[in-house]
Amino acid sequence: MNAIPHATRDAVRVAAVAKHHTAGEHRVAALDGASLTVRAGTLTAVMGPSGSGKSTLLHCAAGLDRPDAGTVTVDGVDLGSLGERGLTEFRRRRIGFVFQDYNLVDALTAAQNTLLPARLAGARAGRRHALAALEEVGLRDRADHRPHQLSGGEQQRVAIARAVLSRPAVLCADEPTGALDLARGRQVLDRLRAVVDVHGGTVLMVTHDPAVAARADRVVFMADGRIVDELGADGAAPAAEAVAVRMAGLEAV
Numbered sequence: 582m583n584a585i586p587h588a589t590r591d592a593v594r595v596a597a598v599a600k601h602h603t604a605g606e607h608r609v610a611a612l613d614g615a616s617l618t619v620r621a622g623t624l625t626a627v628m629g630p631s632g633s634g635k636s637t638l639l640h641c642a643a644g645l646d647r648p649d650a651g652t653v654t655v656d657g658v659d660l661g662s663l664g665e666r667g668l669t670e671f672r673r674r675r676i677g678f679v680f681q682d683y684n685l686v687d688a689l690t691a692a693q694n695t696l697l698p699a700r701l702a703g704a705r706a707g708r709r710h711a712l713a714a715l716e717e718v719g720l721r722d723r724a725d726h727r728p729h730q731l732s733g734g735e736q737q738r739v740a741i742a743r744a745v746l747s748r749p750a751v752l753c754a755d756e757p758t759g760a761l762d763l764a765r766g767r768q769v770l771d772r773l774r775a776v777v778d779v780h781g782g783t784v785l786m787v788t789h790d791p792a793v794a795a796r797a798d799r800v801v802f803m804a805d806g807r808i809v810d811e812l813g814a815d816g817a818a819p820a821a822e823a824v825a826v827r828m829a830g831l832e833a834v
């Protein structure tokens with residue numbers, strides 16, 4: 582097989598993407614020519630002032646929103662070339678989500694939720710695989726609990742177990758630690774790091790917290806619907822202080 586090493590492949594390519602939202606008579610340019618390339622096997626954090634377009638960028642990269650202009654390519658597939666059904670299937674098979682409100686199916690147990698994307702994709706994964714993935718996120722003993730019986734952080738970890746099992750091309754995380762206390766937030770981040778460092782996965786994460794962003798390999802900064810700056814591109818780990826200074830600069834504008 583001509584496998585390309587993970588670190589040299591692009592998992593996500595967002596090129597000159599524009600996206601407008603309409604609220605009443607207002608038309609807001611949430612993205613205005615945003616471009617971002619995410620290498621496979623890396624953890625990238627997206628930061629920026631409130632309203633700068635972070636969530637919209639993540640939604641476009643995850644195939645949940647369609648851009649008005651520009652292209653989004655995930656794992657070599659131009660999402661714009663897919664119809665609704667094709668896009669839904671691609672999302673199920675190739676994109677993982679750690680979102681506050683887009684995570685788990687209430688009617689299913691943690692183990693069943695962990696298996697869901699793999700099963701939908703036709704993989705022959707069974708309970709044994711689900712338990713192994715849940716073990717990795719420290720939740721093997723909660724395998725038969727349903728989402729409402731789990732805390733927010735535990736639900737996030739089930740969503741990560743899912744990614745461990747189904748190996749999406751990219752795992753998109755929107756404020757994965759936002760609702761968690763420090764210790765639980767750290768656990769979730771440790772697991773996201775393991776998705777990258779142990780399993781060779783790719784994570785794209787939106788966060789407001791410089792300390793969280795400092796766990797990424799690269800931090801990109803948004804303002805007015807575009808990527809305007811970044812840290813870590815030279816291979817040096819971004820420091821929380823440097824991230825905070827850049828953010829303060831953007832928020833002061």
Ligand SMILES: Nc1ncnc2c1ncn2[C@@H]1O[C@H](COP(=O)(O)OP(=O)(O)OP(=O)(O)O)[C@@H](O)[C@H]1O
Pocket residue numbers: 602603604609610611629630631632633634635636637638
């Ligand atoms: N569904 C929507 N309808 C109308 N406007 C929207 C919608 N979603 C986002 N916007 C607007 O688009 C712009 C970008 O929003 P987005 O949520 O992407 O920013 P963000 O950087 O993630 O913000 P925050 O940090 O506050 O979550 C904002 O001005 C926002 O008000």
